[in-house]
Amino acid sequence: MACYLHRVCSPKFSPLPGWHVVGRPVFQRRNFNRFVVRKRSFRQAFWLLQFIGWMLISHPAFAQLSKLFAATPLGSLIIVGGGDTPIKVQERFVALAGGAGKAKIAVFPMASLRSDEEASEIVDDFQKLGADAQVVSLTRSEANSDSTVEDLEQFSGYWFSGGDQSRLAGLLLGSKALERIERRYLAGAAIGGTSAGASVMTSLMLTGKTQKPRNAGEEELLNIARGMQELAKGFGVFKGAIVDQHFMHRPRYNRLISAVLDHPQLVGVGIDEETALLVRPDGLWEVLGNNYVKIFDARKARIIDDAGPMAKAGDIRMHILPAGSTFDTKKKKVSFEED
Amino acid sequence: MACYLHRVCSPKFSPLPGWHVVGRPVFQRRNFNRFVVRKRSFRQAFWLLQFIGWMLISHPAFAQLSKLFAATPLGSLIIVGGGDTPIKVQERFVALAGGAGKAKIAVFPMASLRSDEEASEIVDDFQKLGADAQVVSLTRSEANSDSTVEDLEQFSGYWFSGGDQSRLAGLLLGSKALERIERRYLAGAAIGGTSAGASVMTSLMLTGKTQKPRNAGEEELLNIARGMQELAKGFGVFKGAIVDQHFMHRPRYNRLISAVLDHPQLVGVGIDEETALLVRPDGLWEVLGNNYVKIFDARKARIIDDAGPMAKAGDIRMHILPAGSTFDTKKKKVSFEED
Secondary structure, rough: HHHHHHHHOHHHHOOOEEEEEOOOOOOOOOOOOOOOOOOOOHHHHHHHHHHHHHHHOOOOOHHHHHHHHOOOOOOEEEOOOOOOOOHHHHHHHHHHHHOOOOEEEEEEOOOOOOHHHHHHHHHHHHHHOOEEEEEEOOOHEEEEEHHHHHHHOOOEEEEEEEOOOHHHHHHHHOHHHHHHHHHHHHHHHEEEOHHHHHHOOOOEEEEEOOOOOOOOHHHHHHOOOOOOOEEEEOOOOOOOEEEEEEOOOOOOOOHHHHHHHHOOOOOOEEEEEEEEEEEOOOOOOEEEEHHHHHHHOOOOOOOOOOOOOOEEEEEEEEEEEEOOOEOOOOOEEEEEEOO | HHHHHHHHHHOOOOOOOOOOEOOOOOOOOOOOOOOEEEHHHHHHHHHHHHHHHHHHHOHHHHHHHHHHHHHOOEEEEEEEEOOOOHHHHHHHHHHHHOOOOEEEEEEEOOOOOOOOOHHHHHHHHHHHHHOOEOOOOOOOOHHHHHHHHHHHHHOOEEEEEOOOOHHHHHHOOOOOHHHHHHHHHHHHOOEEEHHHHHHHHEEEEEEEEEEEOOHHHHHHHOOOOOOOOOEEEEEOOOOOOEEOOOOOOOOOOHHHHHHHOOOOOOOOEOOOOEEEEEEEEOOOEEEEEOOOOEEEOOOOOOEEOOOOOOOOOEEEEEEEEEOOOEEOOOEEEEEEEEO
């Protein structure tokens, strides 16, 4: 009996020629020797179909198609660390928005209560470079009106000037206007921003506030700590990262590193003044401008998650990138102009 | 002829049985066919001797012996980042200097022109912990007198208080006193220091000056740059590292990272206030105190060495280490209390 059972359980056993046992025998009291059997050809057809499916999926055309479904943006982001935006960075933005004579740029001044003058200057700068630019100041209700959304459709570039990122997020998050700007970005438009307009680009943004408030002077110098940096929801167009700006003149290593250790799946991007990160549609991050972008990548770091307030982390990767450098965030690989 | 030459040049050719051609034939006009020949057994003996030599070198006893010759220190270093030295760090120093009732500690106040009061306080602290401590203030000529050197022999711990590291180096570098302190450290004594007394421990130390002087306010905030940080010769007891202190309250990331990228063979060690790095005789670096030691290891980093002033660096390893963590600088490996 043991021998017989051994034979029927073996995958080589076949009760009839051309038929094949699928699965283990079903042991039941009344019907001890009932087997689930199917014709071998069904199984072969199943494997053949699966093979054809894989061939289709791996075809380049399918990759293009899936990109559309996965909403990989065809547009670019230019994220400036504050200070004077270098003319080369502005030129690049105009080029990405369609180039001189074609680019049509909306400049949003709402991050600051009194940045209309700054916005006008930016409009002038873009116009000198051959773009059609205008200030577009929206209230919360305007940001949700259909006519505004229709108006926004005409632009090929959207620029957010500096101020308070929380104000900007409060006005636009969840609005029809922001939804339209994101759709335009997916379709190929450029989005740019400086200072607060840079921080707001990510899904989680540093508000600059800490969970245990101290006076402003100390805030800048606070040490690395766990769960201390307040993070709020941002626009979410710059995926997989968290941005800090004014990284040269305001020493913000500790606050960015704290945020990165709290959220190690996000790459920390510290952008100096007069410096920009260009997020290209091919997924590469390229540095433009006069100073550095400093990258803090803790995705492969060793981080101890205990109950204490002190961070414990090993093997955070840091990259010091001047203009011309790129970072491949998927491959975690840096390239320089010399490469 | 060509064929004959081919044969004699071939390593398989042997003019006499038992003899072997060593080296290529010496082509000379007068003596075309002279060869440098030696008996094969000489060569075999040479290889045998070499093999025995390697066996000896790889023996554990030889490793012990070579350690003595290579002057691996039997003593410990305690390097404090400034601020109040926590009592636990002082206790550890007393223990490393022989323990309560045995430790005899010299406190050197010379880094500062007016730190005698601070030095007296440190002496009091050590005495409360059961050590025999005293202020030892040396001039340059005293540091070179034989009687001073004899006096220094009695101590089991040497502590350098804060001030200006260049002043300390100027007084003691190359002196008989420092030579004796180093010998005592190799033999098992402890050396400690805070602030300037911490920076001076390495072979190359940050002076705090930059090659292109700017005003003091800007100095703290200077960005990363190549060849900008002035480095001077330090005591050289802490090998393979470069130290910066007051790393929490004075944002010194940029200046330490600059120095590390100029000298990537040295590990950057940023020590916060009220925090210490203990360099143990087993080679491990252990963190003590209230805040962090931040390690910047560019030994495996990718650094572009071009003519420009901008740094270009990828894959610098950063470690954020609170008390209880250790860093194995040879294996480049971090361990936490949890391990």
